[in-house]
Amino acid sequence: MDYCDIQATNQQLVTMAMQNNTISKDDFKKYNIKHGLRNSNGTGVLVGITGICNVEGYTIEDGVKVPQEGRLYYRGIDIYNIVRHSDRRPGKRLFEETMFLLLFGQLPTACELESFNAMLDEYRNLPAGYTENMILKIPSHDIMNKLQRSILVLYSHDDRPDDLDMENLVLQCIKLIARVPTIISYGFQAKRHYFDHQSLFIHPPQNNLGTAENILYMIRSDNKYTETEAATLDLALVLHADHGGGNNSAFATHVVSSSGTDTYSAISTAVGCLKGPKHGGANIRVREMMLDLNANVDNIEDEAQLRDYLQKLINREAYDRSGLIYGIGHAVYTKSDPRSVVLKDKARELAAEKGKMNLFNLYESVERIGIELLKKAKGEHLDICANVDLYSGLVYQLLDIPQELYTPLFAVARVAGWCAHRIEQVMSDNKIIRPAYVCVSHEKEYIALDNR
Numbered sequence: 001m002d003y004c005d006i007q008a009t010n011q012q013l014v015t016m017a018m019q020n021n022t023i024s025k026d027d028f029k030k031y032n033i034k035h036g037l038r039n040s041n042g043t044g045v046l047v048g049i050t051g052i053c054n055v056e057g058y059t060i061e062d063g064v065k066v067p068q069e070g071r072l073y074y075r076g077i078d079i080y081n082i083v084r085h086s087d088r089r090p091g092k093r094l095f096e097e098t099m100f101l102l103l104f105g106q107l108p109t110a111c112e113l114e115s116f117n118a119m120l121d122e123y124r125n126l127p128a129g130y131t132e133n134m135i136l137k138i139p140s141h142d143i144m145n146k147l148q149r150s151i152l153v154l155y156s157h158d159d160r161p162d163d164l165d166m167e168n169l170v171l172q173c174i175k176l177i178a179r180v181p182t183i184i185s186y187g188f189q190a191k192r193h194y195f196d197h198q199s200l201f202i203h204p205p206q207n208n209l210g211t212a213e214n215i216l217y218m219i220r221s222d223n224k225y226t227e228t229e230a231a232t233l234d235l236a237l238v239l240h241a242d243h244g245g246g247n248n249s250a251f252a253t254h255v256v257s258s259s260g261t262d263t264y265s266a267i268s269t270a271v272g273c274l275k276g277p278k279h280g281g282a283n284i285r286v287r288e289m290m291l292d293l294n295a296n297v298d299n300i301e302d303e304a305q306l307r308d309y310l311q312k313l314i315n316r317e318a319y320d321r322s323g324l325i326y327g328i329g330h331a332v333y334t335k336s337d338p339r340s341v342v343l344k345d346k347a348r349e350l351a352a353e354k355g356k357m358n359l360f361n362l363y364e365s366v367e368r369i370g371i372e373l374l375k376k377a378k379g380e381h382l383d384i385c386a387n388v389d390l391y392s393g394l395v396y397q398l399l400d401i402p403q404e405l406y407t408p409l410f411a412v413a414r415v416a417g418w419c420a421h422r423i424e425q426v427m428s429d430n431k432i433i434r435p436a437y438v439c440v441s442h443e444k445e446y447i448a449l450d451n452r
């Protein structure tokens with residue numbers, strides 16, 4: 001091979017990278033490494049304590065994992081009880097109450113909620129010059145990527161970015177929570193303009209509108225939305241606001257915060273985690289998978305054809321060839337994900353209102369057949385259910401929210417949870433998180449360049 005042949009050299013590097021970076025499955029077994037920090041019975045390795053949120057998907061009885069219907073609690077309050085108070089009346093929004101609950105540990109009084117909302121109103125606008133320099137000058141086709149970079153840049157607009165004093169930390173968190181909806185809305189408008197060649201609309205956020213209403217106001221060229229749309233988006237934000245300390249992005253927030261670094265580094269890391277298709281990015285993959293299904297299945301009402309397509313997904317023969325059916329499966333939930341239960345009901349209601357029951361029925365068939373085929377492929381012992389990402393995208397689709405906003409909307413909600421976890425980490429545990437790795441390479445001599 002010619003040393004200067006760039007292509008051949010690149011291939012050589014790929015081969016070396018693959019050969020020298022693959023740890024054998026036997027070594028994982030030999031050293032009893034917990035893949036994905038999961039015990040052999042599928043339960044998570046216990047690595048932390050949190051008072052923010054509890055996720056229940058199973059119980060342990062006599063050392064055995066027993067599946068149960070999923071439950072989710074924010075600061076001890078069952079999410080089913082919270083969403084029962086979802087309201088279609090103007091201004092009756094639950095998301096701001098939920099954020100307050102997660103961040104400060106208790107439900108706000110009317111007075112506390114009013115001043116919290118006033119703070120959010122004060123900070124929703126982006127710093128001077130930021131929209132032009134950060135959002136419009138360097139647009140991205142991916143709004144999560146835009147959000148991650150934009151959060152990092154806010155560091156430069158903060159007089160005390162590295163100060164871990166609690167007063168400073170709380171203020172940084174409130175400002176982030178207020179600004180993330182504006183960033184994703186403007187990021188979306190920039191994406192539409194620079195990549196999809198649409199007109200550019202920058203609608204400044206409005207005082208006295210909740211987060212859900214402000215997002216609909218900013219992303220729509222005519223600013224218009226209905227009460228049903230605002231109440232439904234508000235409900236979705238409540239359902240996505242936190243998921244305990246162990247989910248990938250919250251755990252990363254704990255890890256990064258434990259190094260003593262700044263809020264912007266920690267929260268932008270969490271955004272990067274959420275973007276992943278096995279985490280929050282699954283909601284966009286669900287939509288793309290359904291589009292691929294529609295393009296490749298002649299008759300979507302024919303169960304045999306649906307079954308055939310879903311089996312191809314599992315066999316890595318269709319869509320992104322990852323072997324995954326997106327929107328199904330969870331690290332904790334077994335029989336049900338409560339967020340999916342609520343969103344499925346909402347999707348059914350919206351589909352009926354809009355005469356789109358065929359679409360809803362298709363999702364329900366994918367859920368039913370997908371679970372059946374996955375159990376067959378992985379073993380009947382596998383307790384698996386639809387997760388939050390299966391029906392959230394359908395709800396957004398029925399609200400005419402573009403798919404590139406699905407994961408960013410998840411981030412709008414989850415930034416409250418990440419901030420709560422960061423505050424908890426800084427307050428409660430100043431030990432740096434530093435687990436151990438076994439090294440399986442042997443000691444070698446250094447050989448001088450001329451002798452290799």
Ligand SMILES: CC(=O)SCCNC(=O)CCNC(=O)[C@H](O)C(C)(C)COP(=O)(O)OP(=O)(O)OC[C@H]1O[C@@H](n2cnc3c(N)ncnc32)[C@H](O)[C@@H]1OP(=O)(O)O
Pocket residue numbers: 042277278279280282314323324325326327328329330331374378382387388389
């Ligand atoms: C907001 C959220 O993060 S919710 C999750 C969103 N992600 C998705 O929807 C992507 C599809 N789902 C998945 O990839 C998985 O279910 C995850 C990542 C969510 C959880 O994965 P795990 O914790 O490994 O789940 P679990 O231990 O129950 O999986 C058992 C086996 O079933 C497989 N499996 C689980 N779900 C799926 C799926 N939807 N499609 C194909 N295979 C699956 C796992 O890969 C694993 O296979 P293996 O034993 O060969 O390694």
Ligand SMILES: O=C([O-])CC(=O)C(=O)O
Pocket residue numbers: 055242243246247248279330331332387388
């Ligand atoms: O808990 C998890 O692993 C993933 C999840 O559902 C979430 O973060 O909402």
